[in-house]
Amino acid sequence: MATPTPPQAGGGLLDRLRGDERRQPYTARKITALTVNPGCERRAVLDAAGVDKQKLALRLGQPMPFGQSPLAITRQRAFDDQLKAYGYAELITLLRAELGVPVEEAAVADLNTVGENADLPPRAAETKNLLRAIAEDREYRLILDHPILTLDVAGTTAYLEPDAVSHRIGDQLHVVLVRSFAAVDGQANAGKVAEAAKQAAVYVLAIRQTLQASGLPIDLVSDRFLLVLPKDFTNRPYGRLVDLRQQLDAVQYQLDRLATVESRAAALSPEATLDLSHNAEGQPAASADQLLRTVEELPRLYGPRCLDMCELSRYCRDSAVNEHDPSHLGSGVRDSLPGLENTSTALAFARGERDDVAETQKEVVALLWTAAELRARRLGGGAS
Ligand code: SF4
Incomplete structure (x- = not known):
């Protein structure tokens, strides 16, 4: 649903x-x-x-x-369910293995609903309460399952739903993302890992924004996240901590830039x-x-x-x-043709059909002429 x-x-x-x-x-x-x-x-x-x-x-x-394809959605759901079976046994085992501390007493707050209510605002309010309780040490070993985080994006409240937030370990919380692409021999598709890392960075910023709004320390949230994937060609889970510092800067930069979008629309x-x-x-x-x-x-x-x-x-x-x-x-091509509005212009210069070179185009047109000359020599077989 x-x-x-x-x-x-x-x-x-x-x-x-x-x-x-x-x-x-x-x-x-x-x-x-x-x-x-x-x-x-x-x-x-x-x-x-x-x-x-x-x-x-x-x-x-x-x-x-x-x-996502329906097949990918089904695979993701099956893997999620497996991690949560028997009181989140596999997720808790991974947390213990990857974050290196005993987690036997960890309890899970299931935030997929609050009471019977699956609406986002009550789930977000409950998530906020629990994050504050964790930050103030009133709740210590509490894993948040599908919390709802809020993030101010250019004046709009975005509701975001990570797979989980780990309990407090060594004075830090970790965002946990579960993905269904495989890690084979400990290696996963780099592009997909990078995409997951960017999403995790958004969640980290959202938790930090929540804590900051309550005057609580934002360094409670780790700048690494736990990525959980199926291991090799099985359905056994594999976990890896991924550094997020670069992504945090990139996402924050974009969020700051979005705040000026309204002025673009005004034009x-x-x-x-x-x-x-x-x-x-x-x-x-x-x-x-x-x-x-x-x-x-x-x-x-x-x-x-x-x-x-x-x-x-x-x-x-x-x-x-x-x-x-x-x-x-x-x-690569776009950046090689600065000052030329389109490929037709570039071709016209390269073929010698135009010679009205503007001051700002001199450098790129000289390169085009050199490239055209080299090409002609190669094709004519007369390279010296
Ligand atoms: S150029 Fe078009 S397709 Fe590419 S991001 Fe912008 S709107 Fe989307």
């Missing part, structure tokens, strides 16, 4: 841009995606406004299937709208043309990595290709 999502508070201008459509909540995955492509203003504004990017892509005629034209709602007669509040014009007012920073992490990637890729934007060939 999907976790109920509460309405979330947000900025006035960004709310107006979204119109009557329900705000899409920030998730740890969304926040970390911003660190992958921090220069993309388009995504920053869409996420801050809580626009459903999947729906928007559909309205722009470029839908993109996204999210949009007065008729700009991202309203995806429909009226009672089923008529869309905004036409596809209006939506497209607004999206085009927001500068994109497309790169091939967008395909893995953004619902608008098909739309942005096609625009980049049509405009001969070098970014669709990757950041």
Whole structure:
């Protein structure tokens, strides 16, 4: 069953841009995606406004299937259940092995519901109470299972749900993330580990924000997290502590930057709208043309990595290709052509079809001429 999502508070201008459509909540995955492509203003504004990017892509005629496959979700659930069976026996064993202290007396607070209530605000309130109790030493050996953390993201309250927070060990709490990709001989897919680390960093910052708001020390939360994976080709769990310091800085930087997103939205034209709602007669509040014009007012920073992490990637890729934007060939090509607006311009200079070189383009055009000359010699077989 999907976790109920509460309405979330947000900025006035960004709310107006979204119109009557329900705000899409920030998730740890969304926040970390911003660190992958921090220069993309388009995504920053869409996420801050809580626009459903999947729906928007559909309205722009470029839908993109996204999210975990049903098979991956089933595998993840089965692994989660296994860790929690028999009073969380396997999770507690891992904590003992990886964090190196006796944990026999550890108790678990199951925060999947509070009473019978699965709503996020009461679960978040209970999580806060327990974190404070742990920080003040009123609760010592308490593992939090699926706590709900809150994080202020550009004036919006994001509700975030890590798999677990360990009990207090050596005066530190650790975020625990359970993932279903395998660790074979102690090695796991580096990209997936990095992605999990970024999400863990978001959770660490959220716990620290909660403690700070209560005047409690934030260094109670470790800057390492425990990543739990299936071991080799079995379903036995394997745990590894992963350092988060770099990710904490990257995520904090993005969160600070998001606080200025509203000023970017303020620069949009007065008729700009991202309203995806429909009226009672089923008529869309905004036409596809209006939506497209607004999206085009927001500068994109497309790169091939967008395909893995953004619902608008098909739309942005096609625009980049049509405009001969070098970014669709990757950041390496884009960064090699500073001052040249597109690949057509670069080719025109390289082929000698243009010689109106601006002062700021001199260096890159000289490199292009050298490259073109070398290529011609190679193809002509006359290299000296
Ligand atoms: S796909 Fe488009 S909106 Fe999404 S991050 Fe890339 S450039 Fe930005």
